[in-house]
Amino acid sequence: MLQEKSFKETVKLNDAYAEVFCFANNTEAREYHVTVHVTNTELNFKQQLETLINAYNEIRINITGNAVAVFKRYFLSDSANQENEVYNMETSDCAISVIQQPPIDGSKIALWTYMITGIKTRVLQNGLYRVEHNTYTHLWLGNYNKLEFNSEYQTRILLQNYVMKLIETGCTLADNCVRTWFFINDIDNNYNGVVKARNEIFMTQGLTPKTHYISSTGIGGRQSNHKILVQMDAYSINGLKQGQMKYVYAPEYMNRTSEYGVSFERGTYIDYGDRRHIYISGTASIDNKGNILHIGNIQQQTLRMLENVGALLDEADMGFTDIGVMIVYLRDIADFRTVKKIFNHKFENIPCIIVHASVCRPGWLIEMECIGVKDLANKQFKTF
Template identity: 45%
Template sequence: MENKKIIWEDLSVTVHIKSFRPENGCAEHHVIISYNNDTHSADIQFRNVNEAIVRLNNSELQKNTLVFKRYFLSDAANQKQYIKDKGKCAFSVIQQPPLDGTKAAVWLYYIEDAEIRSEGKETCIARRPSYSHIWHTELHCPVNDEAAETGYILDRYKNSLSDYNCTIKDNCIRTWIFVQGVDVHYTGMVRSRKDFFEQEGLRHDTHYIASTGIEGKYTDPQALVIMDAYAVEGIKPGQINYLRALSHLSPTYKYGVTFERGTSIDYGDRRHIFISGTASIDKNGEIVHPGNVIRQTERTFENIKALLSEAEIDMSHVMTMIVYLRDTADYKNISCYMKKHYSEIPYVIVWAPVCRPGWLVEVECIALKEVKNPHLPIF
């Protein structure tokens, strides 16, 4: 693992890169770009952030392929005008304001030696010799009904995956479901997702999908539900394991939701781990440390570590994190906590209320570990 922070003072940006370079095989890189001057106007901030991506592509990561980028915006409807060059990569925009007071932060994901192809507005494929990594982003259908929107989005996603001989059950690894007004509209999304999953054979006695379901607003303010998703063509069921950490967390279906706590995927040369949005919960499904954001954050990371341990890894393998806060007033305390404990990991802290009001913080992460599975094709 390599960890590098770059400050480009002429652009007022900080670029935090975490790189995975296995002994044999392609490198992977996760990057968080943050802005350093909240007094700059929107056009200056976006010009500089976008220039930072170009500079990164032409310098530090020039031999790698940009596969995915997500902008976290403070005002998506008004700021979409500043994001014009989407490029070939999977492209995601969500209104989840960075809590450092700036207009935007960006998460980037690069793969060395990948062939990238955009297939329409919502689909992007990164091809490697043995696998195709399929990203769908910004899936939405604004009909002013969160349940109907969810059903339509999932059905459209199912049909799109079928074009690549893939299914949600066998090939989808991770989803991000953003719900505008999560305190009001989350229940309808959950109900619709559960019904759809039942039809597709996704149940508590089979498996679900690693996911984050969180507050988020799209550039079209009429959209109540937006989804990003990641699937892998060429993957086999034996390569996928689901992380539960039942000593710390309850099964999600016991309190009416349908997602996996985490998913581990083995390739010939590495292990990918996707940890879903994780909060301060116990094995009975109850909120731990109500009203105390620091204690909730501590419990959240205790839960994450328990999940990671099932995949035989620890926090040193984490490539990137997103920290979601319900209350903007908690930012300074959580920012200090993150700098003290996890300064070596690229992360962003955004405003996004969690699905249950009593949860003050939620964290998701992606981790990588080098392993040797000679019976499997390499990543």
């Protein structure tokens, strides 16, 4: 694997393959997004897990520069019978997320991991995974949940506790949180509770339609314990200066989320001295009035979704060529072949995982999120 410049490639491995994205710009901090997929679906879960971990280790060893995993997310087909096996075999000390969102390629498990070279890491006592480089401290959180009466109270406690964790590190939710993910068990019944709690907590933290919100995905997913209705993953950064974090809206394509009662940003980008990061929230087939477009038509919904994501990227002067990883959520597994054909035609070698997960509105058949990075010369800010 070349390390001097950025690349995307697909690597065939034993009973698996990996999609690898590398961002390199002649600095010590190279970034990798890697997705690992099992191809031999006749293996049992333990065998698939071993295959996946072996494939990941092979990729990691072949990446020079001592790249360190800072975040991993495992996608499982049956968390009740698989989650403990993952924890028993997982030895990384990075932030880890494990969620039941079955890969639709027929396998029982898939993996997305984010790795960086030239960093210092440690786990804080409050559970945040700390990544230090230059003047920035990156804080990752995975698999965070609390058992409470319903989804509203679970979300409320999660966010209140997360606010306190950030305060302990000198951060606030409004100034430092970049990205959240909410995985909601039985989303059709529990999403409203998440929305209510998030709206109320955000207001107490100075997050309003007149200020800004946080890029986020709220999507169906569950843990092994069926009483856990909400799991949260999150990412914050300490050390950002005013004007370093900005938001994209694509108003000709989509309306503001606050217009239909929810509180998240369509996308967030951060400028460093040497690169730009972008985080696109869960995005679906929607217009600038908040209407679902192409109801019942998976092909047209997929194309409109991609058009919306493209408009958000364009607003940040970026494009799909800058994308390091895409996660795609399908409500109906029968739509997989149609969606896969479109993605294969439009994208080559971009790390991508397509999973079975219900979207927050029943009329949406598909949703996607992505993360990207672009080379940038900006002397106003410190390098990444």
